[in-house]
Amino acid sequence: MGMPEISPEDLNYVREMVRTRSAIVLEPEKAYLVQSRLEPVAKSEGVQTLAELVQKLRQVPFGPLHKKVVEAMTTNETSFFRDLSPFQALKETVLPDLLARKALTKKLTIWCGASSSGQEPYSILFTILEEFPELKQWDIQFTATDISVEMLKRCQEGRYSQLEVNRGLPASLLTKYFTKKGLAWQVQDDIRKMVSFREMNLAGTWLPFPKLDLVLIRNVMIYFDVPTKKQILKKARELMEPHAYLFLGGSETTMNLDDGFERVAVSGTSCYRLKKQ
Ligand SMILES: C[S@@+](CC[C@H](N)C(=O)[O-])C[C@H]1O[C@@H](n2cnc3c(N)ncnc32)[C@H](O)[C@@H]1O
Structure with a gap:
């Protein structure tokens, strides 16, 4: 009762x-x-x-x-390769472009805000490792943040139930990047170490990020009011390299919130880039 x-x-x-x-x-x-x-x-x-x-x-x-x-009070709903098309866009357009642009320095900076239990950052990593194996030689600075300490623990552990891996994770990736632990599956150590999981309140003080090539803040701003969304988009924009890409959730947009972004169509979805000055 x-x-x-x-x-x-x-x-x-x-x-x-x-x-x-x-x-x-x-x-x-x-x-x-x-x-x-x-x-x-x-x-x-x-x-x-x-x-x-x-x-x-x-x-x-x-x-x-x-x-x-x-x-x-946080909603932690997530899944591997959620919505699929953003990951398709990473594979077909975004990562090839970033690879070409960063070929000299061989350095890539990625931030995934609101990583929940980790399926999103791991899906990005799997895309990188599967489609662009040459990136293994690069200096990839990948930070994933969330406000929830409990979720960050889950990210670090990288341990998922059968039900969770059944949601969106191809079997080939499961066998390649996970180890069976009892009834659960755990992302292998060397893969987990590729992401730095840190606590951060999007509406609070941000970590000192380097300039970013790729930013994902998906399915979290829906919970915030307009002034908070504006503040977050402005801060994210100021951290982005001129060539950087921003992905938001399917029902989220920068429209009427920040006119420093322009929407770009990629692989059946859209992402955002900085407007040319
Ligand atoms: C619905 S999940 C989205 C997870 C993932 N980005 C996705 O699209 O599948 C929302 C996440 O935002 C986090 N969150 C909520 N408020 C936040 C805040 N103020 N700062 C940072 N993270 C926050 C929650 O803890 C939760 O893990």
């Missing part, structure tokens, strides 16, 4: 706290979502009601319990 319904005041407190700390906007009509995601946190804290949990949160300044609540 579920816990008693969260009160409107407590709901508002949680919505405000989550918004301030992560930019995630929880609409008031999403009370059921807040309720269902808070209940496991309350249980793990050993309290019987959400009122008690919120009281605990109110009593102390922002700390580990608040962070746990923020993480519980």
Whole structure:
């Protein structure tokens, strides 16, 4: 049986706290979502009601319990080669172009914001390794970030259930890059080491990135309000090399948010590049 319904005041407190700390906007009509995601946190804290949990949160300044609540409010839905066409675009257009442009320095900088449990950065790596084996000799600086420490742990472990690998991962890649660990599959060590997984709040202070060739911020800005989206796109744009590519989620766009980008059609999808000055 579920816990008693969260009160409107407590709901508002949680919505405000989550918004301030992560930019995630929880609409008031999403009370059921807040309720269902808070209940496991309350249980793990050993309290019987959400009122008690919120009281605990109110009593102390922002700390580990608040962070746990923020993480519980994130949606971590992802899969290998999600939407397929962006990976097709990487293979057919984007990576060949970057390879040509960076042939002299043989250095490639990639950032995947909001990496969730890691399927997205690993899908990019598999594309690189399969389609452009010469890149193994390059200096690839690949950073993947997320706000959720729990998700980052999953990224680092690179361990996926049968169900998760069944979602989008070709069998040939499974046998080549994973090792069976009990009922799960783990990405091999040398592959996992190719990505640096770091905690970063897109709405907070960013890591000191180098100039970037390829940026993916997919399926996360949908949770933010317009000023936050604008701020993130501006910061990302300033970090991008003039030739760089940006991929957003299928329902996301830079349109009406940042006019420094132009949309480019690639392999049945679109990505964004910096407008020429
Ligand atoms: C729906 S998943 C998208 C994962 C992947 N990019 C994809 O497209 O499959 C959204 C991710 O954004 C992360 N997230 C939410 N708010 C964030 C924030 N303020 N800063 C960084 N990451 C955030 C969540 O923890 C979650 O892992």
